[in-house]
Amino acid sequence: MSGRIVVLTGGVGGAKLVLGLMQVCPAEQITAIVNTGDDFRHLGLAISPDIDTLLYTLSGKANAAQGWGREGETWTFMEALKSLRGEDWFLLGDGDMALHVLRSHLLASGETPSSVTARFAAAWGLGLDILPMSDDPVATHVATDQGDLPFQRYFVEQRCMPAVRAIRFDGAGTARPAPGVIEAIRDASTRAILIAPSNPWLSVDPILAVPGIRDALAAAGAPVVAVSPIVGGQAVKGPTTKLMGELGLAVTNAAIADHYAGVIDGLLVDQRDGGAGVGIAHAVTDTLMKTLDDRARVAQAALELAERIAG
């Protein structure tokens, strides 16, 4: 089947869905629009966690057991950094440093995040288009009972322990969608737009907060289908369910559908939860993605739901 597939994605769960898509359609048909609200500067280096997770996952370099970083990573840099009394709350693997150092250098030389990302994807032979949501800086901040925390301080240093009261995306008001983002969503050849099972509040909302993207999704000719991040009343990984509780929400697919109201046309839900209260088109499958086959199956199910909606 021809036609472009667009997928909005955040971290590990999202990368798994994109890897699944790569199994069921040609890479050239896929455009991934990636959250950059997690991006931050650390030791002067430009770190872009969700872009990197996607690059590692798609190139077969991800450390699947650990859930982040590179397979076969070494840690000599961190040991030396500690001996110099450098900040060590954020772990930087030796191989991982190559992405950060080269990205920082290219950005300082005047390249855009889009261009750097495309360069890395090409170097590793990935055939899809990977687009940061914006080339302008957007920084997710979490207002918690422990005060205001930049995302990585909340997520990595504090391990999501503080209770979240509100989330904001600094810079989103004036950020522009990266080149190709709106075009991909609007493209007449686009046959499906997926929202990966990333955290809706922390990983997908930053993308929707970039002016123009939410409107483009609402007006898109292609059906927009989200894969629910809930599996058996829990999130597979990360703080989604804890966060939903702190925001006063029930951990249900109805709450996910409500959150994406006006943006999505359909929701793919897990068979353990079902679609009770989901007031839009939905499909039910096993959405747990443990194996590569699982990932392909979930991607295929999301595409089939989109196809059904498109009629």
Place this chain on the structure above:
Amino acid sequence: MSGRIVVLTGGVGGAKLVLGLMQVCPAEQITAIVNTGDDFRHLGLAISPDIDTLLYTLSGKANAAQGWGREGETWTFMEALKSLRGEDWFLLGDGDMALHVLRSHLLASGETPSSVTARFAAAWGLGLDILPMSDDPVATHVATDQGDLPFQRYFVEQRCMPAVRAIRFDGAGTARPAPGVIEAIRDASTRAILIAPSNPWLSVDPILAVPGIRDALAAAGAPVVAVSPIVGGQAVKGPTTKLMGELGLAVTNAAIADHYAGVIDGLLVDQRDGGAGVGIAHAVTDTLMKTLDDRARVAQAALELAERIAG
């Protein structure tokens, strides 16, 4: 014996002499003034090779067999960098990266090279004062038969193969000695000023090119003694003898003494060469520094020559 020892030093050979000094007098008495003409930016990182060589050598982290870098180094960063098609002519070890990244970050945060160097020396428990020659940028350039080359391109990328016609130190005209440099040279308690057996043209001349340092040495109350880099008509390491030939000089201690005329009061020469034609006070010993004992012996001999000159 009390009183301060000041030593002007460049790369590996100089670091060996400073390590020898650490064996024969308390670290607190030693002030090393280090060449920063080799410093450069690579991939956006601030790299300071002679400072780092001294830090590694004195802290026991140097890879003695290799002659540069760290013992037990790993190379995961370089492998990943190559996979991303980053520049790979200059080798950056994983542990070595900690110095470069932290230095770059601290400089960008407003610290001076002096302050960063002192911080690193303290973190590794080194008791001596290590002073960059200047906190202002000075960049050694080599005019060669292959054109004008920044120092690291000549030294590392081209392996000193191009024939040198002239050497210049960009920025030296307006650079100021780093805090403590002139004070250490002038200090009434200073009992000896040594010039390490580093390359006089490439490693020591940049220090002497910083306005005020040469004059301070000429006017110093303490005797100034150089350790000749020539051993048996050759340099132990690096391009000294090749360079002397290209500059039309005989590879003799007389030429070394001439080069330092007006700066030094004495020259320590190797027993294989002797002091023929050296028109100033000199002493003869085995200056080859293979073992730690050798280093202590050479340091001791240089101090004794200084003592003899001081009378």
